[in-house]
Amino acid sequence: MLSFLSSSLSNTRQTLAQVLNFALVLSTAFMLWKGLSVVTSSSSPIVVVLSGSMEPAFQRGDLLFLWNRSPRAEIGEIVVYNVKGKDIPIVHRVVRSFPEIEGKEKTVKAAPESSPNMLLTKGDNNAASDEELYARGQDFLHRKEDIVGSVRGYMPMVGYELAELIESPPEGITVELANESNLYEWKVLMDGPDGSPYHKGKFHLKLTLPTEYPFKPPTVSFVTKIYHPNVTNDDKGSMCLGMLKADEWKPSSRLAAVLQFARSLLEEPMPDDAVEGRIAEQYRDDRKRYEEIAREWTRKYAVGS
Known part of the structure; x- marks a missing residue:
C-alpha cells in the first residue's frame, strides 16, 4: 500500500x-x-509574406521585420496593414500620403500638426491600388489605426514552404505555426487515412526545423499517442522516416513530401525500418491483432482530440 x-x-x-x-x-x-x-510598437513585429503581390521586391515566404514608431509613412515605403474586420495582414507599398509634405524639412502643407496621416497603398505586382481591399466605405488607410508596421528588414524565403503548406496543404493534413514567434516549430494535424486502422483519428504531430535547414533534416514526432511500428511508443513519439536520416536527407527535399510520406506510413507501415520491434513483429505475424490494437488506441487517443 x-x-x-x-x-x-x-x-x-x-x-x-x-x-x-x-x-x-x-x-x-x-x-x-x-x-x-x-x-x-507593433502588435505583430514579424510577419510572413503570403502572396505574390509584392514581387519582385518580396517573394512568398519572405520573413519581414516591422517597425511602427515613425509618426508618418512616406511615399514608396512598404507597410503591413490589417483590413478592418479581417485578420489578414497585407504587405503593400505607399503610393499616396495625406496630408502631403513639402520642402527639405518635410513640413505638412497647410495642415495642423495633429492632422492624421492617411495612406493609399498598392501591390507592386497589382494593376490597381488597394481601395477594393479596404473596409466598406474606406478610401484610405489611417496610419495610426490600420498600419501594423513599416518593413525595416527581411529574411528571404525563410517561410516559403510554410506559406505554401498553409495555402495548399496535402490531402488530410493541415499546418500552422506552434507559436507565431517561432518559425522553426510547426503544428501538424493529420487525418488517419481511409481503410487504415487509424481512420477517423486526428493526429497531432510536431515538425521541428533545425537552424541549418535545408542542409540538415527536420524532425517529426507524434504528440498524439499512436500504435505503430515506425513511431516510438513513449512520450517523445519519434517517427522513423528513412528520408529524414542524416545520410539520406537532400536539401532539395520538400516538407510537403515529408508530411505526405509520414501519412503514407499510416496506410503501409515499414516493419523492416521499425523503431518498435515488438509491434513490427506483430504487424508481420498477426496483422489482425495489430489492427485491433491500433484501432483501439486511435479511438482512445486520436478521436475528438
Whole structure:
C-alpha cells in the first residue's frame, strides 16, 4: 500500500514538473514576443509574406521585420496593414500620403500638426491600388489605426514552404505555426487515412526545423499517442522516416513530401525500418491483432482530440 502511494506521489510530482516546465517555456516565448512588440510598437513585429503581390521586391515566404514608431509613412515605403474586420495582414507599398509634405524639412502643407496621416497603398505586382481591399466605405488607410508596421528588414524565403503548406496543404493534413514567434516549430494535424486502422483519428504531430535547414533534416514526432511500428511508443513519439536520416536527407527535399510520406506510413507501415520491434513483429505475424490494437488506441487517443 505504501509503495503504491509513493509511486502515485512520484508520478504526480513528475506530471506537475512537466506542466510547470511547459508553462515556463510558453511564458518565456510570450514575454519575448510582447517585449519585441513593445520595442517596435507593433502588435505583430514579424510577419510572413503570403502572396505574390509584392514581387519582385518580396517573394512568398519572405520573413519581414516591422517597425511602427515613425509618426508618418512616406511615399514608396512598404507597410503591413490589417483590413478592418479581417485578420489578414497585407504587405503593400505607399503610393499616396495625406496630408502631403513639402520642402527639405518635410513640413505638412497647410495642415495642423495633429492632422492624421492617411495612406493609399498598392501591390507592386497589382494593376490597381488597394481601395477594393479596404473596409466598406474606406478610401484610405489611417496610419495610426490600420498600419501594423513599416518593413525595416527581411529574411528571404525563410517561410516559403510554410506559406505554401498553409495555402495548399496535402490531402488530410493541415499546418500552422506552434507559436507565431517561432518559425522553426510547426503544428501538424493529420487525418488517419481511409481503410487504415487509424481512420477517423486526428493526429497531432510536431515538425521541428533545425537552424541549418535545408542542409540538415527536420524532425517529426507524434504528440498524439499512436500504435505503430515506425513511431516510438513513449512520450517523445519519434517517427522513423528513412528520408529524414542524416545520410539520406537532400536539401532539395520538400516538407510537403515529408508530411505526405509520414501519412503514407499510416496506410503501409515499414516493419523492416521499425523503431518498435515488438509491434513490427506483430504487424508481420498477426496483422489482425495489430489492427485491433491500433484501432483501439486511435479511438482512445486520436478521436475528438
